Amino acid sequence: xxxxxxxxxxxxxxxxxxxxxxxxxxxxxxxxxxxxxxxxxxxxxxxxxxxxxxxxxxxxxxxxxxxxxxxxxxxxxxxxxxxxxxxxxxxxxxxxxxxxxxxxxxxxxxxxxxxxxxxxxxxxxxxxxxxxxxxxxxxxxxxxxxxxxxxxxxxxxxxxxxxxxxxxxxxxxxxxxxxxxxxxxxxxxxxxxxxxxxxxxxxxxxxxxxxxxxxxxxxxxxxxxxxxxxxxxxxxxxxxxxxxxxxxxxxxxxxxxxxxxxxxxxxxxxxxxxxxxxxxxxxxxxxxxxxxxxxxxxxxxxxxxxxxxxxxxxxxxxxxxxxxxxxxxxxxxxxxxxxxxxxxxxxxxxxxxxxxxxxxxxxxxxxxxxxxxxxxxxxxxxxxxxxxxxxxxxxxxxxxxxxxxxxxxxxxxxxxxxxxxxxxxxxxxxxxxxxxxxxxxxxxxxxxxxxxxxxxxxxxxxxxxxxxxxxxxxxxxxxxxxxxxxxxxxxxxxxxxxxxxxxxxxxxxxxxxxxxxxx
Numbered sequence: 001x002x003x004x005x006x007x008x009x010x011x012x013x014x015x016x017x018x019x020x021x022x023x024x025x026x027x028x029x030x031x032x033x034x035x036x037x038x039x040x041x042x043x044x045x046x047x048x049x050x051x052x053x054x055x056x057x058x059x060x061x062x063x064x065x066x067x068x069x070x071x072x073x074x075x076x077x078x079x080x081x082x083x084x085x086x087x088x089x090x091x092x093x094x095x096x097x098x099x100x101x102x103x104x105x106x107x108x109x110x111x112x113x114x115x116x117x118x119x120x121x122x123x124x125x126x127x128x129x130x131x132x133x134x135x136x137x138x139x140x141x142x143x144x145x146x147x148x149x150x151x152x153x154x155x156x157x158x159x160x161x162x163x164x165x166x167x168x169x170x171x172x173x174x175x176x177x178x179x180x181x182x183x184x185x186x187x188x189x190x191x192x193x194x195x196x197x198x199x200x201x202x203x204x205x206x207x208x209x210x211x212x213x214x215x216x217x218x219x220x221x222x223x224x225x226x227x228x229x230x231x232x233x234x235x236x237x238x239x240x241x242x243x244x245x246x247x248x249x250x251x252x253x254x255x256x257x258x259x260x261x262x263x264x265x266x267x268x269x270x271x272x273x274x275x276x277x278x279x280x281x282x283x284x285x286x287x288x289x290x291x292x293x294x295x296x297x298x299x300x301x302x303x304x305x306x307x308x309x310x311x312x313x314x315x316x317x318x319x320x321x322x323x324x325x326x327x328x329x330x331x332x333x334x335x336x337x338x339x340x341x342x343x344x345x346x347x348x349x350x351x352x353x354x355x356x357x358x359x360x361x362x363x364x365x366x367x368x369x370x371x372x373x374x375x376x377x378x379x380x381x382x383x384x385x386x387x388x389x390x391x392x393x394x395x396x397x398x399x400x401x402x403x404x405x406x407x408x409x410x411x412x413x414x415x416x417x418x419x420x421x422x423x424x425x426x427x428x429x430x431x432x433x434x435x436x437x438x439x440x441x442x443x444x445x446x447x448x449x450x451x452x453x454x455x456x457x458x459x460x461x462x463x464x465x466x467x468x469x470x471x472x473x474x475x476x477x478x479x480x481x482x483x484x485x486x487x488x489x490x491x492x493x494x495x496x497x498x499x500x501x502x503x504x505x506x507x508x509x510x511x512x513x514x515x516x517x518x519x
Contacts, residue, residue: 005060012066021074024053027106048246057142068179084114085347108443117353154491164270166280166313172336174255181341182251183244188342190243200239206378207235254309257489259337261314265483269316277323278316281358283351284330285312287323288363298328300515301369302400303387305332305380308339309489314482315377318504327511328369330355332380340383344414348387373515375400377481382408389415389422399427400511402481403435406444407452418452420466425454427468428514430507432476434494442491471510476503 008016016022017032025033034056061069084090089112096104109115189197215228268402272287274279280285289298302322306312312331319329332355340346351406360367374396376384380406386394399419408415419425431438450456457469475498479485483500487493496503512518 003415005062005065010057015067016056016066017353018421019070019073019075020264021078024074026077027076027102057240061363080118081109081114082437086112086114087344089114097342117350164273166266167399169335170290171255171258174251177254177337178247178251180336181254181339183247184250184345185341186243186247186250188344189308190246197478204235207231211235215414242252253489254337254339254341259307259310259314259479259484259487261311262483265316266312268320269313272316272320278320279363281355281362282333283358284332284355285316285319286317286359287316287329287331288367289323289326289328291365293468296367297367297370298367299326299370300512301330301356301372302326302511302515303332303355303372303374303384304328305340305374305376305383305387305398306334306338307376307378307380307403307478310338310377310482310484314484316378317483318508320482321504322512324510325516327512327515328359330359340506343383343386346383348383349391352387352392371398372396373398373400375402375511376404377402378404378478382406385419386415388425389417389419393417393422393425397424397426398515399425401427402507403428403431403438403478404429404445405431405438405449407449409444419468420452420454422454424465426466427454428511429453429468429470430473430481430510431470432473432479432494432496432503434475436494437478437487437491439494440491469514472498473503474498475507476506481502481507 022033024031044073076396089108092108093105096102096108191200211228211231214224214231217224217227269278269280269285273280277288277290279288284303288296304315304319306315312333312335313500315331316332318332322329334340356372360369372395374384374387374392375381382402383409384399384401388399407418421429437443453468454466455464457467458464473480475496477496479487479501480496480498485493
């Protein structure tokens, strides 16, 4: 990309000013700002797009600086700030009051780690992160990022199989799982729906009414008061006991039904790492395609969420097949709990940004990806669905869901839109004919699933902007999507009638053709 600076053209200026929110300063609200970023005063329009104060009408800009500005915009910056979950930072920002408060807020916010992540997301090599998965430009620069959260690429290296060691990852304790997974999930399920809230309200009213009747009885006042107090105590205690029992049941299921990968999958991952075709990162396992003539570019990339309680290593064989077919695959690391039980507190935006950075920069050289997609298996498919609808719908246009036939419950994530509402999402759903888990009505009705997914695929209209293409793998089952099993939780899976290799070969080929635009 050219480093030569020149004045903005009239068309470039119109483009910048037309971005959502750029009709007013990001901080002071002053209309029609002509200054870009990092001002010493309070009037800094157009968000944090360049590293120092620039006048849009009087200064020169490089092509890279211009592209950073159009990948942002004040509305995007404001949306990003609204999503910041750093409690300490938010508390400090709210504490500033009176004269000089705006300047203090600006200094703190724009120099925070959150702002740095946002700024980094607007510059190469993370250009696609500005829109969180926008298509990478061919031939774009890949300057290293100097930041503790986003590391520069290491020098290319080779290793031997004997030198590769996959560390054992101990399972969390029952108490830890109860506190961080079981209880929060039980609470959301028990109190989030309107029906459960009405039941609890009716229970509370009946308890109070009964206590008042007892208190106003004709018998011994002390006995009546004691009975009334007991009625109130029971009214409060019974829902709490029910919640704790529900949480304990969930926790037991999470602790006792972890699915470890087959040894063959673990051995394959070791081989792939030794050959430079895979890398175990902090947040994901990355499987790289073969480089063509030294060019490290993949036409498609897939962020993939494992099924609940499934060891991510179990996906090594099918992820390796996908990478052999040209797809760069990042299998998310959800250890130690192996699921996202509390989607409301899971920082999926930041997690995905880090996964992408790791995949592109921390492997054997620097990679580029033309188009990213998100997918998942079973419960991971629900996480992927929420990731797209709540965070990445403006840039992710294709999804892959395995072992999935139920839509996420609203209590799980409070999604703002469904996949059907987006209007431009293409989804491939792969289910085994013997999959007793995805096919169960215990996790939601098929009618609701169909209503919230994009319209069914029609071969007569292959150019449709949105569709759901459901393909049944004859003889395949739920656990056959990866190398683990048999699966009996939360309900028993069906028996596979084809080999594991046959099921995964079919799934990998269908998935790759879909992501590469060949089917």
